[in-house]
Amino acid sequence: MVDEALKPAGLSLVAIDRAAPGRTATIGPYHRWRPSAMPDLETFDRLVDERATRWTEELIEFCRIPSETDQQAPLRLAAEWTAERLRQAGAAVRVLERPDAPPLVIGELGDGPRTLLSQDHYDVQPATPLDLWTSPPFAPEVRGGRLYARGAADDKGEFLFRLQAVEALQDALGKLPCRVRFIVEGEEESGSKHLAAYLADHPDLVEGHGALIEGGGVDEKGRPMLVCGVSGLAYVQLSVRTLAYDAHSGGARLLPNAAWRLVQALATLRGPNDTITIDGLFDHVRRPTEAQLAHLRTLPFEEEEIKRIYSCTAFVSGRTGFEAQVADTFEPTCNIAGIVSGFTGPGEKTITPCEATAKLDLRLVPDLTPELALRCLREHLDRRGFADVAIVPGS
Numbered sequence: 001m002v003d004e005a006l007k008p009a010g011l012s013l014v015a016i017d018r019a020a021p022g023r024t025a026t027i028g029p030y031h032r033w034r035p036s037a038m039p040d041l042e043t044f045d046r047l048v049d050e051r052a053t054r055w056t057e058e059l060i061e062f063c064r065i066p067s068e069t070d071q072q073a074p075l076r077l078a079a080e081w082t083a084e085r086l087r088q089a090g091a092a093v094r095v096l097e098r099p100d101a102p103p104l105v106i107g108e109l110g111d112g113p114r115t116l117l118s119q120d121h122y123d124v125q126p127a128t129p130l131d132l133w134t135s136p137p138f139a140p141e142v143r144g145g146r147l148y149a150r151g152a153a154d155d156k157g158e159f160l161f162r163l164q165a166v167e168a169l170q171d172a173l174g175k176l177p178c179r180v181r182f183i184v185e186g187e188e189e190s191g192s193k194h195l196a197a198y199l200a201d202h203p204d205l206v207e208g209h210g211a212l213i214e215g216g217g218v219d220e221k222g223r224p225m226l227v228c229g230v231s232g233l234a235y236v237q238l239s240v241r242t243l244a245y246d247a248h249s250g251g252a253r254l255l256p257n258a259a260w261r262l263v264q265a266l267a268t269l270r271g272p273n274d275t276i277t278i279d280g281l282f283d284h285v286r287r288p289t290e291a292q293l294a295h296l297r298t299l300p301f302e303e304e305e306i307k308r309i310y311s312c313t314a315f316v317s318g319r320t321g322f323e324a325q326v327a328d329t330f331e332p333t334c335n336i337a338g339i340v341s342g343f344t345g346p347g348e349k350t351i352t353p354c355e356a357t358a359k360l361d362l363r364l365v366p367d368l369t370p371e372l373a374l375r376c377l378r379e380h381l382d383r384r385g386f387a388d389v390a391i392v393p394g395s
Contacts, residue, residue: 044172060140063149069190078122079103089167101194102186110176115208120159121188124151155214220302232364234373237392243354259341262356265386279380286367301325333363
């Protein structure tokens, strides 16, 4: 689906996701920008240069592990690799286990009255379709000064860069100024299904004074971004069955087509101008304050650059300028991630499909919980006569 790339050496390390080419990121210890208030760290910079090759080799090794979502054996191997690398950095490591869940790896470095949390993950998105990759996703390859592999940009690279930076900072200063606790899970790409249970059993893990989530980056013009919040997520599968089995399409005059049924249901979720029309959804959306809007106006929004990167001529609903920036920052989404039904192979096959499935994700904003979003979706479909369309959360 994508090639993820990381530049293995030098002052700037660039991560590229070809499914989202605008989301390039200069990340981790290779990026020399730092606030002017920080002390001079010549030793740290020297360690970065000395270790760059070894750090790249570590990333190559990590990315060889095909730790795709729900692949239990590779996930466990990736968890073991993560734990061992934390130990090599001098961290106190705990590997927590739950039935039917990948391990949660905890690593702690440093000491002091304050604690910084870093949430990361060792699982990766499925690498299919493989024919869109220039090189195999789990056979890392350096091309044009960049390392291409699944996980290089999300999130094996980010995790390693943070750990390597903390390790180098500790070596440069002799002691970290605070405690750093890494929380590394194996289900982030599938919705962190067991993370809440892990943390409920070990509430001490989230005791801290600040937290970083996985990722990081720069905007379309290369400016570093400090992201203070992200969207939540409700991921669902919509399914409908209209027949006991696929029928010959000659019967389509009388036999209900599952694909058409699902398309009709999906069409009620957005209006003709592409706005979300799920009943009651926006009743639970917290409106931005005047202070938030005033701050947003001070931030750059590279509208034309975004369009150029994605080769699109217009944004959804025809939004432009500040209206588009507000929507991108404060509104929920209702996105069709994929639809499957009937025959899609080469050649012809005249059938009326008996079942159809769509994967949807709804990006959530403050006050709009997954439970509220799913309830609104269910009630919306029921009111329009689509009670036969099943909703399976987290599928």
